[in-house]
Amino acid sequence: MAKRHLLSTADLTVDDANLILDTAQELASVAGRAIKKLPTLRGRTVVNLFFEDSTRTRISFETAAKRLSADVINFSAKGSSVSKGESLKDTALTLEAMGADAVVVRHWASGGAHRLANAGWIRSSVVNAGDGTHEHPTQALLDAFTLRQRLGSVAGRHVAIVGDVLHSRVARSNVHLLATLGAEVTLVAPPTLLPLGVEHWPCASSYELDPILPKCDAVMMLRVQRERMNQAFFPTEREYSRRYGLQAARMALLPQHAVVMHPGPMNRGLEISAEVADSVRSTVTEQVANGVSVRMAVLYLLLGGAESAIGNDEEGSAR
Amino acid sequence: MTTQSGARSAGLDPAAARAVLDGPAVDRALTRIAHEILERTGGAEDAVLLGIPTRGAVLGRRLGELISRFEGHAVPVGSLDVTMYRDDLRLKPARPLRRTEIPTGGVDGRLVILVDDVLFSGRTVRAALDALGDLGRPRAIQLAVLVDRGHRQLPIRADYVGKNLPTSMREAVEVHLSETDGRDCVLLGIKAGA
Numbered sequence: 337m338a339k340r341h342l343l344s345t346a347d348l349t350v351d352d353a354n355l356i357l358d359t360a361q362e363l364a365s366v367a368g369r370a371i372k373k374l375p376t377l378r379g380r381t382v383v384n385l386f387f388e389d390s391t392r393t394r395i396s397f398e399t400a401a402k403r404l405s406a407d408v409i410n411f412s413a414k415g416s417s418v419s420k421g422e423s424l425k426d427t428a429l430t431l432e433a434m435g436a437d438a439v440v441v442r443h444w445a446s447g448g449a450h451r452l453a454n455a456g457w458i459r460s461s462v463v464n465a466g467d468g469t470h471e472h473p474t475q476a477l478l479d480a481f482t483l484r485q486r487l488g489s490v491a492g493r494h495v496a497i498v499g500d501v502l503h504s505r506v507a508r509s510n511v512h513l514l515a516t517l518g519a520e521v522t523l524v525a526p527p528t529l530l531p532l533g534v535e536h537w538p539c540a541s542s543y544e545l546d547p548i549l550p551k552c553d554a555v556m557m558l559r560v561q562r563e564r565m566n567q568a569f570f571p572t573e574r575e576y577s578r579r580y581g582l583q584a585a586r587m588a589l590l591p592q593h594a595v596v597m598h599p600g601p602m603n604r605g606l607e608i609s610a611e612v613a614d615s616v617r618s619t620v621t622e623q624v625a626n627g628v629s630v631r632m633a634v635l636y637l638l639l640g641g642a643e644s645a646i647g648n649d650e651e652g653s654a655r
Numbered sequence: 656m657t658t659q660s661g662a663r664s665a666g667l668d669p670a671a672a673r674a675v676l677d678g679p680a681v682d683r684a685l686t687r688i689a690h691e692i693l694e695r696t697g698g699a700e701d702a703v704l705l706g707i708p709t710r711g712a713v714l715g716r717r718l719g720e721l722i723s724r725f726e727g728h729a730v731p732v733g734s735l736d737v738t739m740y741r742d743d744l745r746l747k748p749a750r751p752l753r754r755t756e757i758p759t760g761g762v763d764g765r766l767v768i769l770v771d772d773v774l775f776s777g778r779t780v781r782a783a784l785d786a787l788g789d790l791g792r793p794r795a796i797q798l799a800v801l802v803d804r805g806h807r808q809l810p811i812r813a814d815y816v817g818k819n820l821p822t823s824m825r826e827a828v829e830v831h832l833s834e835t836d837g838r839d840c841v842l843l844g845i846k847a848g849a
Contacts, residue, residue: 355751358751358752359751359752362736362752362753362754362755363752365755369789369790370790370791371789371790373789374739374740374789375739375740375785376739376740376744636739636749637749638749639749640739640744640745640749640750641744641745641747641748641749641750642745642746642747642748643748643749644748644749645748645749645750645751
């Protein structure tokens with residue numbers, strides 16, 4: 337039974353992950369063509385259901401769906417019936433009645449996508465586009481894709497994920513996916529920004545950045561999420577920037593081939609300096625371009641056939 | 656890489672399969688097709704060979720080598736995956752994509768020769784024509800196949816045929832090539848379980 341949803345990178349096997357990345361590799365060429373469109377999802381409807389602000393993820397999913405010829409409905413909580421107090425369930429039932437084939441959901445609550453997928457409200461596939469501080473699987477997939485493109489492989493590579501791990505769904509998704517793909521991951525953050533139980537994650541962790549950098553093939557800088565910073569997690573932004581921010585001097589500690597990644601949007605001058613963000617080592621704009629290819633691959637594999645191609649030869653987590 | 660290629664390799668009953676073309680016969684058929692292409696196109700000056708993966712792409716490369724050996728100039732060779740354009744996508748789980756490689760220079764204004772191993776319903780070729788339409792505007796499109804087994808479901812025919820092979824619907828044709836399957840041959844048999 338195939339998985340119909342993409343909720344967490346922890347659900348993906350090595351084969352699933354590689355299938356998505358290989359498919360994205362082939363689909364990347366569509367971006368370079370005169371006609372940037374494939375007829376594959378003609379007549380299918382993809383709903384972008386966004387309960388949280390987002391530009392790049394929503395636009396990326398919208399572009400991906402449109403390049404596959406799907407019809408796209410954008411639904412953001414602001415200015416919709418959700419702001420009048422409609423529940424997730426009623427919103428879901430509305431979408432079901434409209435005949436959505438896939439729902440791309442971003443929700444402020446961790447587990448929001450899982451609830452939508454498994455509550456029995458809708459029959460469509462659910463793609464998690466970020467749920468609270470839990471997971472953001474397509475971001476991790478596009479990061480892995482970018483790593484593969486820049487470094488040739490992911491297995492055996494050493495990746496440092498630096499910054500606000502506590503609030504970062506990008507970090508969680510990346511830790512699981514990179515571990516599945518055989519990379520070695522080190523989380524670097526002040527103790528206040530490392531989640532409880534991080535010692536049980538499939539990765540190492542460190543409070544210091546400088547000793548980690550010389551053995552890294554890639555450094556992933558996380559955004560300091562001011563909107564989730566309701567406590568004093570670090571004394572001042574300047575101190576954080578000095579200890580955990582990536583500036584040119586610190587970038588010089590990296591091996592020659594190493595790349596600098598950031599999921600965006602960047603706080604220039606805080607976790608990453610403008611000089612580093614604009615350097616040739618920075619993959620920020622590639623990550624955005626790769627996001628479209630990876631999301632096309634996910635939508636194609638979930639919706640393109642009679643049943644999902646992800647997780648075909650095992651018992652799926654969802655019915 | 657997997658060696659599956661759609662329904663054709665769904666499994667021939669090995670006991671009942673017989674080789675209708677052996678290795679040398681496959682070679683002779685490809686050599687003749689290469690000569691026919693040169694003859695028909697007057698030297699294949701503006702031709703581009705696009706093979707349909709998996710085995711069509713292998714045959715396309717072989718034809719390209721033969722043509723450059725006979726004529727002394729190289730012909731651009733590429734591959735064209737048609738999975739995203741198939742009309743039977745929704746009948747099966749989503750399939751992994753194969754390589755699409757369009758030679759530099761593209762297909763605009765050129766003679767594109769599509770290459771596939773078996774011509775059957777014609778639906779793969781229909782998908783390839785649609786895919787080509789999104790890539791550019793060739794001057795003309797021709798089709799070369801190693802085996803034409805009949806039973807067309809669309810008004811499509813091949814310009815170059817290695818072997819016309821009358822078959823029944825119960826039968827299956829499998830093309831084996833040394834690059835993908837270890838040896839060259841064309842097998843005709845009964846579908847396993849049919």
